[in-house]
Amino acid sequence: MKILVTGAHGQLGTELKTILEKGESELGSLPQACQGCQVTAVDSDVLDITDREVVLKYIGEGGYGVVLNCAAMTNVDACEAHEDVAYRVNALGAENLAKACKANGARLVHVSTDYVFSGDGGAPYREDDPTGPLGAYGRTKLAGEKLVLEADPDAVVCRTAWLYGYVGNNFPKKIMKLAGGKGRLKVVTDQKGDPTCAVDLAFQMVTLAASKENGIFHCTCEGGPVSRYGFTQAILEEAGIGCIVEPCLTRDFPRAAAVPADSSLSKGKLEGLGLYVMRPWRDALRAWMARYLEIAENE
Numbered sequence: 001m002k003i004l005v006t007g008a009h010g011q012l013g014t015e016l017k018t019i020l021e022k023g024e025s026e027l028g029s030l031p032q033a034c035q036g037c038q039v040t041a042v043d044s045d046v047l048d049i050t051d052r053e054v055v056l057k058y059i060g061e062g063g064y065g066v067v068l069n070c071a072a073m074t075n076v077d078a079c080e081a082h083e084d085v086a087y088r089v090n091a092l093g094a095e096n097l098a099k100a101c102k103a104n105g106a107r108l109v110h111v112s113t114d115y116v117f118s119g120d121g122g123a124p125y126r127e128d129d130p131t132g133p134l135g136a137y138g139r140t141k142l143a144g145e146k147l148v149l150e151a152d153p154d155a156v157v158c159r160t161a162w163l164y165g166y167v168g169n170n171f172p173k174k175i176m177k178l179a180g181g182k183g184r185l186k187v188v189t190d191q192k193g194d195p196t197c198a199v200d201l202a203f204q205m206v207t208l209a210a211s212k213e214n215g216i217f218h219c220t221c222e223g224g225p226v227s228r229y230g231f232t233q234a235i236l237e238e239a240g241i242g243c244i245v246e247p248c249l250t251r252d253f254p255r256a257a258a259v260p261a262d263s264s265l266s267k268g269k270l271e272g273l274g275l276y277v278m279r280p281w282r283d284a285l286r287a288w289m290a291r292y293l294e295i296a297e298n299e
Contacts, residue, residue: 004066005020049093055093073090077256090137091147127215127266189249194265195231197281213273224264226281238286
């Protein structure tokens with residue numbers, strides 16, 4: 001099978017390329033359908049997903065059986081300032097891929113976000129709960145979900161949250177850097193969600209790609225929700241960094257984009273199908289930290 005990974009320079013795209021080439025993940029062997037596959041991993045410098053004609057030609061000539069779309073504009077404050085740009089990438093770009101996959105018989109697995117919800121639901125959100133994004137990032141990603149499934153009803157949409165991986169910038173790396181430099185941090189207690197390791201999400205996406213399922217699935221590590229404050233404490237404990245963490249509120253750190261207060265996601269749909277393969281968030285963090293520190297030490 002030929003598999004295309006878009007957004008290949010990001011933390012999720014990098015992880016997908018790695019496990020597909022190896023045929024295995026830290027979590028185990030990949031499904032048989034994805035063993036021995038031929039992987040093409042591209043970013044915007046090679047494939048501009050906002051150009052429909054280019055996308056149709058690229059996928060049509062590539063003969064891909066699966067497309068894993070990690071390409072997105074994810075900087076929430078930048079999306080707020082440039083919603084038109086974010087819409088072209090997160091909505092129209094995703095639609096272009098879906099139309100190309102539908103036209104060429106390829107299976108699309110597309111990544112979305114917990115930010116499609118308002119965060120005031122009071123319980124982990126299910127896939128069919130009403131959406132209500134607070135900002136441009138969530139609005140453009142929600143539009144992308146709808147356009148993808150309208151263009152290709154056989155596609156899979158994976159909503160995830162609080163993602164971190166081995167490459168690029170993310171919350172755990174930022175916390176470790178700040179803690180090492182300051183020795184004291186203020187972190188919000190009124191934002192809750194599901195920390196998700198790119199290792200786990202990549203494995204879940206490949207598992208879904210090899211299945212016959214379609215539609216929207218919530219794909220985050222289990223064991224949540226946890227606050228940013230609690231996540232920070234766990235990061236520092238696993239890293240062995242001594243730092244005082246003081247609780248604060250979101251209003252103490254105003255920013256351009258509003259964020260959901262509690263965007264935790266229910267994994268009941270995947271669990272009911274016997275397809276949920278992701279770890280508890282603390283176990284995933286512990287494993288990620290051990291390997292990340294080893295990589296950093298050897299660089």
